[in-house]
Amino acid sequence: MDDYWCSDDDYNCSDQGSIDEEYNDEGFNDDELDIGSPVTTYNGPTALVITRESLVAVQKEDLRRVMEMLSLREHHARVLLIHHRWDVEKLFAEYVEKGKSAMFTEAGVTCYEFEPGSNSDPSFSSSSVSCEICIEDVPINEITRMDCGHSFCNDCWTSHFIVKINDGQSKHIRCMAHKCNAICDESVVRNLLYKEHTGTAEKFDRFLIESYIEDNKRVKWCPSVPHCGNAIRVDDQEDELCEVECCCGLQFCFGCSSEAHSPCSCLMWEIWSNKCKDESATVNWITAHTKPCPKCSKPVEKNGGCNLVSCVCGQPFCWLCGAATGRDHTWSTITGHSCGRYQPQEKIAELAKQKLYRYIHYHDRYKAHTDSLKLESKLKETMQDKVDVLEERNMNDSNAPLRDYSWVVKDGLTRLFRSRRVLCHSYPFAYFMFGGEMFNELMSEEEREIKQNLFEDQQQQLEANIERLSKFLEERFDRFENDKVMEIRNQVTNLSIVVDNLCQKMFECIENDLLGSLHHHHHRIAPYRSKGIERASKLSACSS
Missing domain, CATH: 1.20.120.1750 (Four Helix Bundle (Hemerythrin (Met), subunit A))
Known part of the structure; x- marks a missing residue:
């Protein structure tokens, strides 16, 4: 995922050999012919290119909608959106169906109300507190409390964040307390890491931003190689099955991220592409060096001098004409078989090689x-x-x-x-x-x-x-x-x-x-x- 924002020089260019590299469906760019494009009546998905610069903007817009609708902080809105794969409409629907409390608990959003003077209250009078993780007395100004109410020392929190981020769990860093499901406040994570672990903090920020693409079913990276750095969003809540063209010129299927292939389904195209790669190099060899079994039609290669060959299915047959035979034979004859009395080789081969x-x-x-x-x-x-x-x-x-x-x-x-x-x-x-x-x-x-x-x-x-x-x-x-x-x-x-x-x-x-x-x-x-x-x-x- 780190490579998506790299420059083209960071990649080794490869010839994909796809049709998309040779042309695009429109024939011309809009400025190649100084005329207006014909008006289309297509009312399908509206596709948008999300660049590195606009990624933060579109993410902020979804955050703003949730924050205003539910009166939440940005951190809590982001946790809810990541949990619902950045589907704002689905989030609002679950809010109506389940209610605020149930939805928050399921997503890991917790706002703890602590009692003044308790060990969870950062304003209590004691000058030091014992951290329950490292079992050491720590000055009160080095203790951090999360929204869930649990407090631990900054060093323990920092170590916990680093481990989770390096394990790829930065979008869902949960509290260290036993059986606590709450997601840690991203501002707290960021502030503690930037003190001494700037690289890890930047990685955390990047994961949060790119989660809009990685977790969003309506957004996908452009599959161009080398990567153009763009993502495509399809604004259709009902069906993301469509073909789109990125501003880099690559046309691809939004469903499977391979080259545009309609009227083939994605499954058909995947099997066909693999079949072409596997068989194109061997078809000529199979045709030239094997003959089909008259029983199961599998290609059989002759590995000896005798004209009686046997398939793995157990069927013996004559190599000269391809007809099924008995097993008794000499170097010159096969019991009960004469090539002149059986079907010609061309007819047998035609039936046997039908699949190929x-x-x-x-x-x-x-x-x-x-x-x-x-x-x-x-x-x-x-x-x-x-x-x-x-x-x-x-x-x-x-x-x-x-x-x-x-x-x-x-x-x-x-x-x-x-x-x-x-x-x-x-x-x-x-x-x-x-x-x-x-x-x-x-x-x-x-x-x-x-x-x-x-x-x-x-x-x-x-x-x-x-x-x-x-x-x-x-x-x-x-x-x-x-x-x-x-x-x-x-x-x-x-x-x-x-x-x-x-x-x-x-x-x-x-x-x-x-x-x-x-x-x-x-x-x-x-x-x-x-x-x-x-x-x-x-x-x-x-x-x-």
């Missing part, structure tokens, strides 16, 4: 569209030059439609990048949805086949229109006559609408007809946003 080939089928299409996406991202580098040439050529032309060509191009690129990304991740989704063991028990073979055909038909329609849109955007329209430019403009406009509608329908199909019909809550997906992933707005730091 199925993975390769979906992986190849996923990778092909990922590569296309990276190549298409270069369009924005040349698009502005072509738009500038066209606008200069038509500067004195009164033909209004040509003047908004840059707007059409930007909108077309936005839809192209967004829809290509959806198409890329639809293949991992289909891999898990229509095969394997993830949904086997939830769908019959007939139902799976029907749904797969419908989904693949949507994929094909989306792919065809994406390719057409990409082709028109790659045209050198700055060299064409006005009539041809108008034709391309109309095609880009129409295709942008078509691919957006197809993406919307694909998400509706997944949410309602596929995952929704199975009532599978572990595979929820981030909602579709036609204008691209939401770019978080930067929260300005303000004085507390």
